[in-house]
Amino acid sequence: MSSLELLEADIRERFADFLKSFKNSAGEYYYKNMLSQMVVTGQKHLVINFEDLLEYDPQLAEQLIEKPTKVIEAASAAIRDVMMSSINITYARKVKRFIARFKKLPEVIPIRKIRSEHIGKLIMIEGILTRVSSIKQQIVKAAYRCERCSEITYVEAVSLNEKISPPEKCQHCGGRVFKLIPEESEFIDWQRLTIQERPEELPPAQLPRSIEAIAREDLVDVAKPGDRIIVVGILKAVREHTGMGTTFRPEIEVNNIELSEKGLEEIEITPEDEEKIKTLAKDPMIHEKIIQSIAPSIYGYREVKEGIAYLLFGGVQKTLPDGVRIRGDINILLVGDPGTAKSQLLQYVARIAPRGIYTSGKGSTAAGLTAAVVKDRSTGDWYLEAGALVLADGGIACVDEIDKMRNEDRVAMHEVMEQQTVSIAKAGIVATLNARTSILASANPTLGRFVEQKSIVENVNLPITILSRFDLIFPLKDEPDEERDTKMSDHILRLHQTRGYVSPPPIEPELLRKYIAYMRKNVKPRLSDEAMEKIKEYYVEMRRHGKSGGSIPITPRQLEALVRMTEARAKMALRDVATKDDAEAAIRLMNYVLEKTAYDIETEKIDIDVLLTGKTRSQREKMNIIMDYIRSKVKEIGGPIKREFAAEEIEKIHGIEKNTVLEIIEKLLKEGILFEARPGYVMPT
Secondary structure: OHHHHHHHHHHHHHHHHHHOEOOOOOOOHHHHHHHHHHHHHOOOOEEEHHHHHHHOOHHHHHHHHOOHHHHHHHHHHHHHHHHHHHHHHHHHHHOOOEEEEEOOOOOOHHHHHHHHHHHHOEEEEEEEEEEEEEEEEEEEEEEEEEOOOEEEEEOOOOOOOOOOOOOOOOOOOOOOEEEEEEOOOEEEEEEEEEEEEOOOOOOOOOOOOEEEEEEEEEHOOOOOOOOOEEEEEEEEEEEEOOOOOOOEEEEEEEEEEEEOOOOOOOOOOOOOHHHHHHHHHOOOOOHHHHHHHOOOOOOOOHHHHHHHHHHHHHHEEEEEEOOOOEOOOOOEEEEEOOOHHHHHHHHHHHHHHOOEEEEEEEHHOOOHHHEEEOOOOOOEEEEEEOHHHOOOOOOOOEEEEEHHHHHHOOOOOOHHHHHEEEEEEEEEEEEEEEOOOOOEEEOEEEOOOOOOOOOHHHEEEHHHHHHHHOOOEEEOOOOOOOOHHHHHHHHHHHHHHOOOOOOOOOOOOHHHHHHHHHHHHHHOEEEEEEHHHHHHHHHHHHHHHHHHHHOOOOOOOHHHHHHHHHHHHHHHHHOOOOOOOHHHHHHHHHHHHHHHHHHEOOOOOEEOHHHHHHHHHHHHHHHHHHHHHHHHHHHHHOOOHHHHHHHHHHHHHHHHOHHHHHHHHHHHHOOOOOEEEEOOOEEEO
């Protein structure tokens, strides 16, 4: 008898020995303790660490990989044996079937590297769960009633993949006609999953590949679309119905599913890396070094890079006792003239972020960004398929040319930017998926280039609802400046000449990526009293200025943005407490952004209403004066009023320039507040 046959006959006993005898590093009987816990929690499965099995019995571990079906069955039977003999005989009798599940296999096989040699073996894959079918029930023990004598015959499935057929003839009367009795039969839960390879593993210019998997019993609904999962299972070959019928497609019979830690596990940080990171964090110039290391190939934009650094590090998410969640992620919009390196900045961030996804507005739909409900052609089932923002959960989504998106598609982003969830109610599927992602977006000015006299809202073709959800908006203007142009041309030409960095960045991109991943895992700072006081002072002072000037310079949305930026700056130095210096730096950047985007040229003051309503307070006041005049005149004459006449009269009475009045009337016509009754004559709607 060969050693392999001996092992097969002996497998159950050896597994039972392993479960009873294995001690962990603390000297505890780990699996015996786990079995005792199963009795308390009512669990039917035991998760076994493959590394423990390999350490205890290498031959058994090898057989598990090579002949998984047989070994898993024996291991499941061994759980019952140990439960009966030394844990709890009553519980063992109550549970029909125990299941052995395995985790932490020595090798992760990439989805695109699965080959014929893996068929029938136990493998471990990692990927994103993109589709989940509805839960169905699979029959494992069928009850057939004889149509002649009504005797019931039970037929058990040989394996979970085999079809159950009725018996050839009745044992009692020899009858050959049977009817399935579902009430007397036994079923288990069944679900089909589609697992796609992760975006960071994708070779350039290739479509992501996916594999189907079957989850049964307690593994159904363990994960939802968009989750990153580690799956251990047996690779099966399933016959395809198309063509000659000689080809098979791979499918995984799932043995165990683990949810990955949110997005940081793919970056391996060695003890040497950790030492480098901690040394870097102690550097008093760390903030400046990180800012200089962001997109070093792009010249200038110090403030923009500072904002992007805050976005990469992010604030701290808070969940309040009443269930309200306050986002910690920072959203940034870059609005710039053509050729100001917006796309380059976005692609850099998508590469450096631990979980970065880049998408362009022109090629993105609402379903592609959030989630789609798709019908399976073969089964007719409806599936939920995760989109880009759900896949970027725990990372950063870079949306280029957001202004080129259709308005109905862009609306899908509203919920993601504030609530950080994606709600779906289609085809009877009602679900809420997490999309805890920072959004870095870029847009071009409406007329191709910035018009200095117009506000940011008039310069960019985006609705107020989206603009107000961005914490920071940076206008990137391409203005001739001899000194700056000389330095920039020198920088670009040197890049082309050396085909590398003009001067090496203070922190190498790979180390910066690890630094961000380490920080996201380990650092959650809180605001110090001094930082809180500083932010409060700034907020109250700005609001006080607004009271005297009649405009609103800042709202609670900017206050929350300041908190997020202060926390992000503390994270950059791996500190647990955000200091007054952090608050001051955040305030400096917020002031810079408000002066660039929310400045009212007429009153020479900051007015946040520019971003929140699209109009400054002074513009709104003028609109009210014009509307009041037009309403009263229309009432007086009982019909529409001539545009030119109204403009001249308002100039005389209220001192508003005629051209300004005509411009405002044009705006009111566009917004539908006024309408043109006949050419040149207007009246309120």
